[in-house]
Amino acid sequence: MGSGQRRWLERQRRDPFVSRARTDGWRSRAAFKLEEMDRRFGLLRRGMCVVDLGAAPGGWSQYVARQVGPEGAVVAVDLLPMEPIPGVQCVHADFSDEAGLHALLKALSGRSVDLVLSDMAPNISGIRAVDQPRAMALAELALDLVPEVAAPGAGFVVKLFEGEGVDALVDRCRSRFARVRRYKPKASRPESREWYLVAERFTP
Numbered sequence: 001m002g003s004g005q006r007r008w009l010e011r012q013r014r015d016p017f018v019s020r021a022r023t024d025g026w027r028s029r030a031a032f033k034l035e036e037m038d039r040r041f042g043l044l045r046r047g048m049c050v051v052d053l054g055a056a057p058g059g060w061s062q063y064v065a066r067q068v069g070p071e072g073a074v075v076a077v078d079l080l081p082m083e084p085i086p087g088v089q090c091v092h093a094d095f096s097d098e099a100g101l102h103a104l105l106k107a108l109s110g111r112s113v114d115l116v117l118s119d120m121a122p123n124i125s126g127i128r129a130v131d132q133p134r135a136m137a138l139a140e141l142a143l144d145l146v147p148e149v150a151a152p153g154a155g156f157v158v159k160l161f162e163g164e165g166v167d168a169l170v171d172r173c174r175s176r177f178a179r180v181r182r183y184k185p186k187a188s189r190p191e192s193r194e195w196y197l198v199a200e201r202f203t204p
């Protein structure tokens, strides 16, 4: 085992969110980030239609399905295959591809969306000049989806990595949503540049 792998295993072993996720039945510790944002901002209600971009292995989708209930709808998109989740329609596709967008639109079959979530993250190379534009491109694509599918008043949550391009995206969101906030959940590792933009009340 390499030293990088050993460090990762040690971090997982010490991480309280990893063991809590296992006992609570969440597929990923990421579920706690969404749960915290939902408690704080009241994002999810029963009956909502929600798109979850970058959904695998499925912690966010599990949480969303529970909150929207059987009268709601959840469409989850990821490059990676996902084990089925009751109440979630899984689309195995690359969202940065035209075909991925079409697969998502087909799964929605004309329903308008109340909340677009994106936890998408590129494979990290470790080279910031490569990773940051890739991460920003995914966030921009998620934002571009909003006017295509969202109902007036819809919400938008997107993972961002602090760095070049973030301010421009925040400005774009400010012109489309009544309220835009930055939030770093407790379950987001403090050493990570990751944080979430939470936008409310989309104005078409």
Ligand SMILES: C[S@@+](CC[C@H](N)C(=O)[O-])C[C@H]1O[C@@H](n2cnc3c(N)ncnc32)[C@H](O)[C@@H]1O
Binding pocket: 027, 028, 030, 031, 053, 054, 055, 056, 057, 058, 059, 060, 061, 077, 078, 079, 080, 093, 094, 095, 096, 097, 119, 120, 121, 122, 123, 138
């Ligand atoms: C941090 S993980 C998401 C964790 C998830 N929210 C959860 O609760 O389990 C980021 C995901 O983004 C996905 N992803 C990255 N680029 C993508 C793309 N172009 N299209 C679809 N999914 C993508 C990755 O495959 C990965 O599963």
